[in-house]
Amino acid sequence: MMTMSKAIFDLTSKNIDVGFQNKDSKVIEKETDYILSKIVTIMLSYFSDNICGVSWNQNGVVFREDYLLTERHRKNLMKWLYRLANMSFPASDVEFGKLKVDFENWLYQLGVEEVRFLYHQDYLLTPKEAAEQLGISKVTLNKYIQQGFECVETSSHRKIPKFAVELWKDPVYAIRMQIIAQEKKLRNQTLRERLNEIEQELSELRSKYKTSSFQEAFKDYDGDSMDDPTDFYLWRDLENEREEILRLLGGSGFGSPQD
Numbered sequence: 001m002m003t004m005s006k007a008i009f010d011l012t013s014k015n016i017d018v019g020f021q022n023k024d025s026k027v028i029e030k031e032t033d034y035i036l037s038k039i040v041t042i043m044l045s046y047f048s049d050n051i052c053g054v055s056w057n058q059n060g061v062v063f064r065e066d067y068l069l070t071e072r073h074r075k076n077l078m079k080w081l082y083r084l085a086n087m088s089f090p091a092s093d094v095e096f097g098k099l100k101v102d103f104e105n106w107l108y109q110l111g112v113e114e115v116r117f118l119y120h121q122d123y124l125l126t127p128k129e130a131a132e133q134l135g136i137s138k139v140t141l142n143k144y145i146q147q148g149f150e151c152v153e154t155s156s157h158r159k160i161p162k163f164a165v166e167l168w169k170d171p172v173y174a175i176r177m178q179i180i181a182q183e184k185k186l187r188n189q190t191l192r193e194r195l196n197e198i199e200q201e202l203s204e205l206r207s208k209y210k211t212s213s214f215q216e217a218f219k220d221y222d223g224d225s226m227d228d229p230t231d232f233y234l235w236r237d238l239e240n241e242r243e244e245i246l247r248l249l250g251g252s253g254f255g256s257p258q259d
Helices: 006-021 025-046 071-086 093-109 127-134 138-147 162-167 171-186 191-209 230-248
Strands: 051-055 116-119 158-161
Touching: 006 025, 006 071, 025 051, 025 071, 025 093, 071 093, 093 162, 093 171, 127 138, 127 158, 127 162, 158 162, 162 171, 171 191, 171 230, 191 230
Parallel strands: none
Antiparallel strands: 051 116
């Protein structure tokens, strides 16, 4: 079963092209709203056994006009349009997870403050069940959760959506889940708090690889050539984020009282 007819795809694509050619932010906002709504409809309709609600800011997405007309936004719109047009069902839990993670990531790029996904209770695993399926200890699972492995805080304890187990084995989507987790943290963290957290994570990586240098640890590899490049991308991204935070702090490191 397809989710979008060719006629609707062609019309939406044409409207996006015309909107950008004419620099008409209202047209682009309308088409962005359509694609966002279409994704939510698909999630609630075709994955109704997994999820029963998706919501974000009470007042919706407030788009910045200067962002709406950027090339980055145009590419994102077309990427999502092609993805919607080529989706077919039934689809696996992994496909649901990829859709959910990519959609949440895009919403944060658009400036949404908080995204909430409401899962059915029988779609959630206990930490023990998730750890067993991953073949790890609960201690390691808690470490994964700290890194960004998705978990849901219920009234009694944490639960894990089923898709997260398989998706965590995919290095690309493991990194994307970590990016989302960091995005959420940064909204409630000072730069100093995040810098302390990064230094702790880097210290663990240096200890694991017995070197203080990212370049030395991976001198014979690049991410694309590795069977499991998770640590490669994690260490690289942490170093880049550390440099950016230090720049924002004026290169003050830990010795300055600045935040």
